[in-house]
Amino acid sequence: MSGVPVQVLPAGEHAVLVEAPGLAEVLALAVAVRAAVARGGAPWSGVTDVVPAARTLLLVGDRLDPAPVADAVRTLAAVVHADASTPTDGDLVEVPVRYDGPDLDDVARLTGLTAGEVVAAHTGTPWRVAFGGFAPGFAYLVGGDPRLRVPRRDTPRPSVPAGSVGLAGEFSGVYPRASPGGWRLVGTTDVVLWDAEREPPALLRPGGLVRFVAVDG
Structure with missing residues (x-):
């Protein structure tokens, strides 16, 4: 188009x-x-x-x-092409993840995949940082495996631990700090998403790419 x-x-x-x-x-x-x-x-x-x-x-x-x-x-x-081939304009960041999230089995059930296939799908395709929101350092990631599109939880958790990796709709994301949330949690990471002493403070910035890497617990 x-x-x-x-x-x-x-x-x-x-x-x-x-x-x-x-x-x-x-x-x-x-x-x-x-x-x-x-x-x-x-x-x-x-x-x-x-x-x-x-x-x-x-x-x-x-x-x-x-x-x-x-x-x-x-x-x-008037001359921009908006399609899946739109290039990115940022760096690639690798995020190591322990796939130990409490909703991993639910995501498998909702998608018809096994837990191992969910992990493979989440790590198999780079995600694009679309935009930030709701908390400093939080990035809405898009462009992952379309099989991983799942609805938010019916009842949000009152507190999601910092470093939780989640899925909701077309998005994936990492909670930079403890906060309420209704995303399906599939794993955890120790990566610091927001550091006021770092330049720039946000690790994930719009236009960049993120690749999740599975690591042992």
């Missing part, structure tokens, strides 16, 4: 909010916008941050002029 239909709205004096039909379109447009910003030149030189979400893309910057940036986004969106 060629071209992404968008609605571009001003968001204050120095930001632009782009509304797109879905996540695939947002991710494709984010790659194109980041590439344009990296090349520089007007009006992209005023953009300092590109923030994707499930259906929107926020462009911000202290020197961003909303009107010309909005026009540039519309022009760029």
Whole structure:
């Protein structure tokens, strides 16, 4: 498919909010916008941050002029290809996981796979960091094995331990800290997702890739 239909709205004096039909379109447009910003030149030189979400893309910057940036986004969106082959624009991060999660057997039952096949599917395909949300360091990961799409739990847990690796819908993710949550937990990791003393603090950033690696408990 060629071209992404968008609605571009001003968001204050120095930001632009782009509304797109879905996540695939947002991710494709984010790659194109980041590439344009990296090349520089007007009006992209005023953009300092590109923030994707499930259906929107926020462009911000202290020197961003909303009107010309909005026009540039519309022009760029008209030639963007939003499909599964959209390239990534970040690093690959390997996350070691002990597949000892309390919902592993439930995921196997829901998908018709064995527990071992769930692990193989989760580790067999790189996941893409789509966007962050709900807690510092949490990343919504997409693009994994489609057989792993499972619903959230009917009853969320009041507390999910930090490092828990979960599945929900089309997403996978790692809880950066203890918090309530309704995702299906398949494993745990010791990787630190958020460290305020690290630069940048978030280990997983939009546009990058994540590969889960099974390790012994």
